[in-house]
Amino acid sequence: MTARVEVFVQLKEGMLDPQGKTLEHALEALGYTGIEDVRVGKWITFVVADGGREAIERQVDEMCRRLLANTVIERYSFELEEDGS
Amino acid sequence: MSDVPIGVVRFPGTNCDQDVFDAVAATEGARPVWLWHKETALEGVRGIVLAGGFAYGDYLRAGAIARFSPIMERVIWFAESGGPVLGICNGFQILTEAGLLPGALMRNAGQAFVCREQWLRVDSVETPFTRHYDSGQLVRFTVAHGEGNYVADDETLDRLEEEGRIVFRYVDENGDITPGANPNGSARNIAGIASVRRNVLGLMPHPDRAMSLLVGSEDGCGVFRGLVEAAA
Numbered sequence: 524m525t526a527r528v529e530v531f532v533q534l535k536e537g538m539l540d541p542q543g544k545t546l547e548h549a550l551e552a553l554g555y556t557g558i559e560d561v562r563v564g565k566w567i568t569f570v571v572a573d574g575g576r577e578a579i580e581r582q583v584d585e586m587c588r589r590l591l592a593n594t595v596i597e598r599y600s601f602e603l604e605e606d607g608s
Numbered sequence: 609m610s611d612v613p614i615g616v617v618r619f620p621g622t623n624c625d626q627d628v629f630d631a632v633a634a635t636e637g638a639r640p641v642w643l644w645h646k647e648t649a650l651e652g653v654r655g656i657v658l659a660g661g662f663a664y665g666d667y668l669r670a671g672a673i674a675r676f677s678p679i680m681e682r683v684i685w686f687a688e689s690g691g692p693v694l695g696i697c698n699g700f701q702i703l704t705e706a707g708l709l710p711g712a713l714m715r716n717a718g719q720a721f722v723c724r725e726q727w728l729r730v731d732s733v734e735t736p737f738t739r740h741y742d743s744g745q746l747v748r749f750t751v752a753h754g755e756g757n758y759v760a761d762d763e764t765l766d767r768l769e770e771e772g773r774i775v776f777r778y779v780d781e782n783g784d785i786t787p788g789a790n791p792n793g794s795a796r797n798i799a800g801i802a803s804v805r806r807n808v809l810g811l812m813p814h815p816d817r818a819m820s821l822l823v824g825s826e827d828g829c830g831v832f833r834g835l836v837e838a839a840a
Contacts, residue, residue, distance in 0.1 A: 534714075538759070539793065541719040565668075590676070593669055593705065595712040596759055 525572050525606040532592045532599045533564035611639035612840045615653035619645040619663035619674045627816040628659040638836040645677040655692040655839030658699025670755050671701035692838040693808045700810030709810045711760030717793025721754040729779040732772045735806040736838035740830035747827035749813035756812040758794035776800035
Protein backbone atom coordinates (compact mmCIF):
# COMPACT_ATOMS: atom_id res chain seq x y z
CA MET A 524 0.00 0.00 0.00
CA THR A 525 1.08 3.56 -0.67
CA ALA A 526 -0.38 6.34 1.36
CA ARG A 527 -0.39 10.09 1.00
CA VAL A 528 0.14 11.65 4.40
CA GLU A 529 -0.83 15.12 5.52
CA VAL A 530 0.55 16.34 8.83
CA PHE A 531 -0.77 19.45 10.54
CA VAL A 532 1.29 21.16 13.22
CA GLN A 533 0.05 24.07 15.28
CA LEU A 534 1.05 25.85 18.47
CA LYS A 535 -0.82 24.46 21.45
CA GLU A 536 -3.88 26.27 22.73
CA GLY A 537 -2.91 29.09 25.03
CA MET A 538 0.55 29.53 23.47
CA LEU A 539 0.97 33.06 22.23
CA ASP A 540 1.19 33.02 18.43
CA PRO A 541 2.71 36.40 17.54
CA GLN A 542 2.54 35.59 13.83
CA GLY A 543 -1.18 34.89 14.09
CA LYS A 544 -1.68 38.08 16.10
CA THR A 545 0.06 40.12 13.43
CA LEU A 546 -2.08 38.55 10.70
CA GLU A 547 -5.18 39.28 12.73
CA HIS A 548 -4.26 42.96 12.87
CA ALA A 549 -3.47 42.96 9.15
CA LEU A 550 -6.85 41.42 8.32
CA GLU A 551 -8.55 44.03 10.47
CA ALA A 552 -6.58 46.72 8.66
CA LEU A 553 -7.98 45.37 5.39
CA GLY A 554 -11.45 45.99 6.74
CA TYR A 555 -12.42 42.45 7.78
CA THR A 556 -14.36 42.52 11.00
CA GLY A 557 -15.13 39.88 13.58
CA ILE A 558 -11.78 38.13 13.05
CA GLU A 559 -10.53 36.29 16.13
CA ASP A 560 -7.94 33.78 17.20
CA VAL A 561 -5.81 33.65 14.02
CA ARG A 562 -3.23 30.88 14.33
CA VAL A 563 -0.46 30.01 11.89
CA GLY A 564 0.60 26.40 11.58
CA LYS A 565 2.44 24.05 9.28
CA TRP A 566 1.09 21.61 6.76
CA ILE A 567 3.52 18.87 5.76
CA THR A 568 2.73 16.32 3.05
CA PHE A 569 4.55 13.22 1.90
CA VAL A 570 4.02 9.77 0.46
CA VAL A 571 4.83 6.60 2.37
CA ALA A 572 5.30 3.27 0.68
CA ASP A 573 4.77 -0.16 2.17
CA GLY A 574 3.11 -1.35 5.32
CA GLY A 575 -0.50 -1.55 6.34
CA ARG A 576 -2.49 1.38 7.57
CA GLU A 577 -1.78 0.67 11.21
CA ALA A 578 1.97 0.41 10.68
CA ILE A 579 2.04 3.65 8.72
CA GLU A 580 -0.01 5.45 11.36
CA ARG A 581 2.36 4.27 14.05
CA GLN A 582 5.35 5.41 12.00
CA VAL A 583 3.91 8.83 11.20
CA ASP A 584 2.98 9.38 14.83
CA GLU A 585 6.58 8.62 15.79
CA MET A 586 7.86 11.02 13.10
CA CYS A 587 5.67 13.74 14.53
CA ARG A 588 6.88 13.21 18.07
CA ARG A 589 10.55 12.92 17.14
CA LEU A 590 10.91 15.61 14.51
CA LEU A 591 7.91 17.18 12.81
CA ALA A 592 6.42 18.71 15.95
CA ASN A 593 7.97 19.93 19.19
CA THR A 594 5.43 18.66 21.66
CA VAL A 595 6.58 21.12 24.32
CA ILE A 596 4.88 23.88 22.36
CA GLU A 597 3.03 22.27 19.45
CA ARG A 598 0.24 19.81 18.82
CA TYR A 599 -0.12 17.73 15.70
CA SER A 600 -2.60 15.67 13.80
CA PHE A 601 -2.38 13.77 10.55
CA GLU A 602 -4.47 12.15 7.88
CA LEU A 603 -3.72 9.21 5.62
CA GLU A 604 -5.14 8.72 2.20
CA GLU A 605 -4.49 5.31 0.72
CA ASP A 606 -3.59 5.24 -2.96
CA GLY A 607 -4.73 1.67 -3.22
CA SER A 608 -2.32 0.85 -6.04
CA MET B 609 50.74 22.04 30.67
CA SER B 610 49.26 21.84 27.22
CA ASP B 611 46.20 23.82 26.26
CA VAL B 612 42.80 22.21 26.72
CA PRO B 613 41.08 21.44 23.40
CA ILE B 614 37.59 22.95 23.20
CA GLY B 615 35.37 21.92 20.29
CA VAL B 616 33.45 24.54 18.33
CA VAL B 617 30.68 22.87 16.33
CA ARG B 618 29.93 24.13 12.83
CA PHE B 619 26.65 23.34 11.14
CA PRO B 620 25.73 24.70 7.72
CA GLY B 621 24.25 28.07 8.70
CA THR B 622 26.18 28.59 11.92
CA ASN B 623 27.48 32.15 11.78
CA CYS B 624 28.97 32.91 15.20
CA ASP B 625 31.49 30.10 14.93
CA GLN B 626 34.44 32.43 14.36
CA ASP B 627 33.44 34.64 17.31
CA VAL B 628 33.30 31.59 19.55
CA PHE B 629 36.57 30.24 18.14
CA ASP B 630 38.24 33.58 18.93
CA ALA B 631 36.65 33.72 22.39
CA VAL B 632 38.06 30.29 23.21
CA ALA B 633 41.46 31.21 21.75
CA ALA B 634 41.49 34.36 23.92
CA THR B 635 40.90 32.30 27.04
CA GLU B 636 44.01 31.24 28.91
CA GLY B 637 44.86 27.58 28.69
CA ALA B 638 42.45 26.78 25.85
CA ARG B 639 42.83 25.74 22.25
CA PRO B 640 39.78 25.85 19.95
CA VAL B 641 39.15 22.91 17.63
CA TRP B 642 36.64 22.93 14.78
CA LEU B 643 34.06 20.16 14.80
CA TRP B 644 32.15 19.78 11.52
CA HIS B 645 28.54 18.65 11.81
CA LYS B 646 29.19 15.47 9.82
CA GLU B 647 31.92 14.26 12.13
CA THR B 648 31.22 11.28 14.33
CA ALA B 649 34.23 11.70 16.62
CA LEU B 650 35.00 14.45 19.08
CA GLU B 651 38.73 14.63 18.32
CA GLY B 652 39.58 14.42 22.00
CA VAL B 653 37.98 17.74 22.94
CA ARG B 654 37.30 18.30 26.65
CA GLY B 655 34.56 20.89 26.27
CA ILE B 656 32.10 21.80 23.52
CA VAL B 657 30.44 25.02 22.35
CA LEU B 658 27.44 25.19 20.05
CA ALA B 659 27.61 28.64 18.49
CA GLY B 660 24.90 30.96 17.29
CA GLY B 661 23.49 31.25 13.81
CA PHE B 662 20.81 29.53 11.78
CA ALA B 663 21.85 25.89 11.56
CA TYR B 664 20.19 24.26 8.54
CA GLY B 665 18.45 27.57 7.88
CA ASP B 666 16.27 27.09 10.96
CA TYR B 667 14.13 24.86 8.71
CA LEU B 668 11.09 23.36 10.43
CA ARG B 669 12.09 24.87 13.81
CA ALA B 670 15.32 26.44 15.03
CA GLY B 671 17.63 23.57 15.99
CA ALA B 672 15.24 20.81 14.91
CA ILE B 673 17.38 19.46 12.06
CA ALA B 674 20.75 20.19 13.66
CA ARG B 675 19.73 18.09 16.59
CA PHE B 676 19.84 14.95 14.43
CA SER B 677 23.18 15.65 12.73
CA PRO B 678 25.96 13.06 13.25
CA ILE B 679 28.04 15.24 15.58
CA MET B 680 25.07 15.78 17.90
CA GLU B 681 24.91 12.11 18.76
CA ARG B 682 28.42 12.49 20.17
CA VAL B 683 27.63 15.83 21.82
CA ILE B 684 24.65 14.26 23.58
CA TRP B 685 26.81 11.37 24.74
CA PHE B 686 29.50 13.84 25.90
CA ALA B 687 26.96 15.92 27.85
CA GLU B 688 25.41 12.85 29.42
CA SER B 689 28.87 11.74 30.53
CA GLY B 690 29.23 15.05 32.39
CA GLY B 691 31.36 16.96 29.88
CA PRO B 692 30.89 20.74 29.79
CA VAL B 693 28.68 21.94 26.92
CA LEU B 694 27.81 25.57 26.27
CA GLY B 695 25.05 26.49 23.82
CA ILE B 696 24.75 30.12 22.77
CA CYS B 697 21.68 31.47 20.95
CA ASN B 698 21.02 28.93 18.18
CA GLY B 699 23.14 26.57 20.28
CA PHE B 700 20.63 26.95 23.13
CA GLN B 701 17.80 26.18 20.70
CA ILE B 702 19.63 23.03 19.57
CA LEU B 703 20.17 21.92 23.18
CA THR B 704 16.44 22.19 23.95
CA GLU B 705 15.52 20.36 20.74
CA ALA B 706 18.01 17.64 21.71
CA GLY B 707 16.37 17.31 25.11
CA LEU B 708 19.56 18.21 26.98
CA LEU B 709 17.75 21.22 28.44
CA PRO B 710 14.01 21.46 29.17
CA GLY B 711 11.51 23.79 27.50
CA ALA B 712 11.56 25.39 24.08
CA LEU B 713 12.36 28.68 22.38
CA MET B 714 9.52 30.26 20.47
CA ARG B 715 9.15 33.24 18.17
CA ASN B 716 9.78 36.50 20.07
CA ALA B 717 6.53 37.73 21.59
CA GLY B 718 6.94 41.05 19.79
CA GLN B 719 7.39 39.19 16.48
CA ALA B 720 10.48 41.27 15.60
CA PHE B 721 14.09 40.12 15.52
CA VAL B 722 15.73 41.80 18.50
CA CYS B 723 19.34 42.98 18.38
CA ARG B 724 20.51 45.08 21.29
CA GLU B 725 22.78 45.39 24.29
CA GLN B 726 21.11 43.71 27.22
CA TRP B 727 21.56 43.71 30.97
CA LEU B 728 21.48 40.26 32.54
CA ARG B 729 21.56 39.19 36.14
CA VAL B 730 23.60 36.17 37.15
CA ASP B 731 21.11 34.27 39.28
CA SER B 732 23.13 31.12 39.80
CA VAL B 733 26.86 30.93 40.35
CA GLU B 734 26.61 27.22 41.08
CA THR B 735 27.63 26.25 37.56
CA PRO B 736 31.13 25.90 36.11
CA PHE B 737 30.26 28.64 33.62
CA THR B 738 29.31 31.25 36.21
CA ARG B 739 31.64 30.52 39.11
CA HIS B 740 33.67 33.64 38.31
CA TYR B 741 30.66 35.91 38.82
CA ASP B 742 29.02 37.10 42.03
CA SER B 743 25.49 36.01 42.72
CA GLY B 744 23.17 38.75 41.48
CA GLN B 745 25.94 40.42 39.46
CA LEU B 746 24.81 42.44 36.45
CA VAL B 747 26.50 41.73 33.14
CA ARG B 748 26.05 43.22 29.70
CA PHE B 749 25.83 40.90 26.69
CA THR B 750 24.38 41.40 23.22
CA VAL B 751 21.15 39.66 22.25
CA ALA B 752 20.44 39.00 18.56
CA HIS B 753 17.63 36.60 17.84
CA GLY B 754 14.14 36.16 16.43
CA GLU B 755 13.22 33.09 18.44
CA GLY B 756 14.33 33.53 22.01
CA ASN B 757 11.03 33.40 23.85
CA TYR B 758 11.69 30.72 26.44
CA VAL B 759 8.66 28.62 27.35
CA ALA B 760 8.11 25.63 29.60
CA ASP B 761 5.18 24.45 31.67
CA ASP B 762 4.78 25.89 35.18
CA GLU B 763 5.96 22.70 36.80
CA THR B 764 9.23 22.83 34.85
CA LEU B 765 9.69 26.54 35.56
CA ASP B 766 9.13 25.98 39.28
CA ARG B 767 11.61 23.13 39.29
CA LEU B 768 14.24 25.21 37.46
CA GLU B 769 13.73 27.93 40.02
CA GLU B 770 13.86 25.63 43.05
CA GLU B 771 16.95 23.86 41.81
CA GLY B 772 18.75 27.11 41.06
CA ARG B 773 19.05 26.26 37.39
CA ILE B 774 17.92 29.64 36.08
CA VAL B 775 21.38 31.02 35.47
CA PHE B 776 20.76 34.30 33.64
CA ARG B 777 17.72 36.59 33.65
CA TYR B 778 16.89 39.65 31.55
CA VAL B 779 16.83 42.68 33.85
CA ASP B 780 16.94 46.46 33.62
CA GLU B 781 20.01 48.52 34.53
CA ASN B 782 19.01 48.35 38.20
CA GLY B 783 18.90 44.58 38.15
CA ASP B 784 15.11 44.44 38.34
CA ILE B 785 13.00 41.94 36.46
CA THR B 786 10.64 44.08 34.43
CA PRO B 787 8.57 43.41 31.30
CA GLY B 788 10.45 46.22 29.54
CA ALA B 789 13.76 44.50 30.18
CA ASN B 790 12.48 41.31 28.58
CA PRO B 791 13.45 41.39 24.89
CA ASN B 792 11.39 38.43 23.74
CA GLY B 793 8.63 37.53 26.19
CA SER B 794 10.56 34.72 27.91
CA ALA B 795 8.81 33.13 30.89
CA ARG B 796 10.07 34.66 34.15
CA ASN B 797 12.61 36.69 32.13
CA ILE B 798 14.73 33.60 31.63
CA ALA B 799 17.80 34.18 29.48
CA GLY B 800 19.77 31.04 30.30
CA ILE B 801 19.37 27.73 32.12
CA ALA B 802 21.55 24.84 33.20
CA SER B 803 21.05 21.08 33.24
CA VAL B 804 20.50 19.11 36.44
CA ARG B 805 24.21 18.32 36.69
CA ARG B 806 25.11 21.93 35.75
CA ASN B 807 27.48 20.76 33.02
CA VAL B 808 25.21 22.01 30.22
CA LEU B 809 24.39 25.71 29.91
CA GLY B 810 22.17 27.27 27.26
CA LEU B 811 21.61 30.99 26.90
CA MET B 812 20.24 33.30 24.21
CA PRO B 813 22.55 36.31 24.81
CA HIS B 814 26.09 36.23 23.45
CA PRO B 815 29.01 36.06 25.90
CA ASP B 816 31.13 35.52 22.77
CA ARG B 817 30.35 39.11 21.76
CA ALA B 818 31.37 40.48 25.14
CA MET B 819 35.02 39.50 25.23
CA SER B 820 36.68 42.91 24.98
CA LEU B 821 36.07 46.49 26.06
CA LEU B 822 36.84 47.37 22.45
CA VAL B 823 33.35 46.08 21.61
CA GLY B 824 31.71 47.49 24.72
CA SER B 825 31.90 44.68 27.24
CA GLU B 826 34.23 42.03 28.51
CA ASP B 827 31.61 40.53 30.81
CA GLY B 828 31.53 37.32 28.74
CA CYS B 829 35.13 36.30 29.53
CA GLY B 830 34.10 34.61 32.78
CA VAL B 831 31.79 32.19 30.96
CA PHE B 832 34.63 30.97 28.77
CA ARG B 833 37.11 30.87 31.66
CA GLY B 834 34.66 28.70 33.59
CA LEU B 835 34.11 26.43 30.60
CA VAL B 836 37.86 25.93 30.07
CA GLU B 837 38.50 25.24 33.76
CA ALA B 838 35.71 22.68 33.82
CA ALA B 839 37.21 21.05 30.74
CA ALA B 840 40.76 20.95 32.09
